[in-house]
Amino acid sequence: MSDRPARPLTLRDVSAASGVSEMTVSRVLRNRGDVSEATRQKVLDAAKELGYVPNKIAGALASQRVNLVAVIIPSFSNMVFPEVLSGINAAFENSPLQPVVGITDYQPGKEEEVLYEMLSWRPSGVIIAGLEHSDAARAMLAAAGTPVVEIMDTDGRPVDSMVGISHRRAGEEMAKAIIKEGYEHIGFMGTKMPLDHRARKRFEGFTEALAKAGIEIEERDFYSGGSALAKGREMTQHMLERNPDLDFLYYSNDLIGAGGLLYLIEQGVDIPGEVGLAGFNGVELLQGLPRQLATMDACRSEIGAAAAQIILDRNADNATGENKSVVLTPTISFGDTLRRHRR
């Protein structure tokens, strides 16, 4: 254990300490090429003794190879994204690649900044949420010279590859399930997020499918900020006060749905007889509520894993450079809040 060095250690120091050339030290430390076991040990000992940590900046510059993968998501607080990240992390587990996360707060301006910043590190790949980006961002992605995977959403054209689900279709499917069960007076609650394109697409798919059946949403409400559970509770109460005839409530996420569910249970409302409910996401957290909310799985960790795999494949030695589109199909889980006539 020596004192903290004023100047960080370099290969040269290890070379000097071990009496082996810098080049061979480099080989040992990277497990590249053949090195005799004797010198190997000398080098390893010296490196450990000194506490040498290689400088990847220099290494990356020299080798033109960076083991970083840029992952750009809107937020950490949406639960969905940490799960995607876990999927990505797991997929990179036994590979040299390492995710680096950037946050956009759902703002195109920030997305541009973050993307620029990340690309300036010349990552081995980019995983970015959504298909909607500013022209500048799309241009950067197209010119990045590294594989790009757009995730979560598949309703649109990707710059390169994409992995996700069709949120439009997810909304449609839920609408169809609701119609099939005979619900007719429908309310919708969601987040007030003009920039959450996926929520918007679900909503559009939902309303369109209803329209085809001649049904129109009778009430809608949007919130922003605060505890989702509490908001779901409030909004549900107010909505039913405004329009007591509603027989189905569709929530844009499971948390507000759960708030609504808890409220209605307290009110002694018959669910799903009198009022049916459904959310979106398949949040594991909610298992353990008195009743299970109907929902639709968003395939979060699968998406992360598949996206990471594409990056891995594209960085493999035999890589083809082919882009790829993976469309996952979410399934409805009916839980206890959506009637089921048959089966």
Added chain:
Amino acid sequence: MSDRPARPLTLRDVSAASGVSEMTVSRVLRNRGDVSEATRQKVLDAAKELGYVPNKIAGALASQRVNLVAVIIPSFSNMVFPEVLSGINAAFENSPLQPVVGITDYQPGKEEEVLYEMLSWRPSGVIIAGLEHSDAARAMLAAAGTPVVEIMDTDGRPVDSMVGISHRRAGEEMAKAIIKEGYEHIGFMGTKMPLDHRARKRFEGFTEALAKAGIEIEERDFYSGGSALAKGREMTQHMLERNPDLDFLYYSNDLIGAGGLLYLIEQGVDIPGEVGLAGFNGVELLQGLPRQLATMDACRSEIGAAAAQIILDRNADNATGENKSVVLTPTISFGDTLRRHRR
């Protein structure tokens, strides 16, 4: 819009396109030094036209300066950590610094790997969860030559700086509050995590404070995996079946506490008369439950913000290099599940 370049663009390309020397182009792009408005515009135009993105790898190597801050946390799925990250992110918002996150899965071995990997990028700072690290990890931190802030926990000696709360004290405070209200038959439920030192310290502080009052925990149970809400529900049911005399249940986190709460409400148990409950964390998510669980705020985003601020200060021009310890004091919120005799 040109075709995708085979070779990434360099300063040289911008220099050629603008007819300005590489050096001056560099100055313009970094806003350093005085450059005439005329050349400035020429350079900016050329850069934008080409879609040039600077290569920070080369920049970092040349300037010996990296604007990255390593943030090392156990997991994304604990909710707590995303919140800390948000705090860090916010604090770095208007600074050149950028967090890069690494995940340890609560495993010392992975912590070492991740730390090594991150240090090899020569970050401008390290923010790392907890005070317990392997000897190798501590050695790396000590020799990193960059500010290190250990966060979340303050029960122990930091390598450099620390920001957090005393979990031991948090456990004690909760025990005192419980004792004061006259509860005597106490059960504990938590996660089965030998490596979650903070949960362990809370538990220790809790049991010690009880012991001083001559009280011993009568039942305890630990879970791992699955939905916390559901586990809390199950564990609570079983614990009360085993020992119906319990009059207080202390949970190591709010989610299992909420599961217990929902279960007891369903059972028609009088809370907090018959049984009192408390969790830990102050999870905003839970607002909106039928009743508010007593809990203790873990100061998550404050911790992130304060840690980031320390890194910022240490990287400032007039930095003193002084280390710093910030001990935040969490407050109990009694909610509806812990009796309050006075006030």
Added chain:
DNA sequence: CTGAAAGCGCTAACAG
């Protein structure tokens, strides 16, 4: 205000 030279710490490519 602008430019030329030197080199950051490492690795590719080639010799031995």
Added chain:
DNA sequence: CTGTTAGCGCTTTCAG
């Protein structure tokens, strides 16, 4: 199996 020679793309430093 080991060493030497040139850079990687940028910024520092020093001259104009």
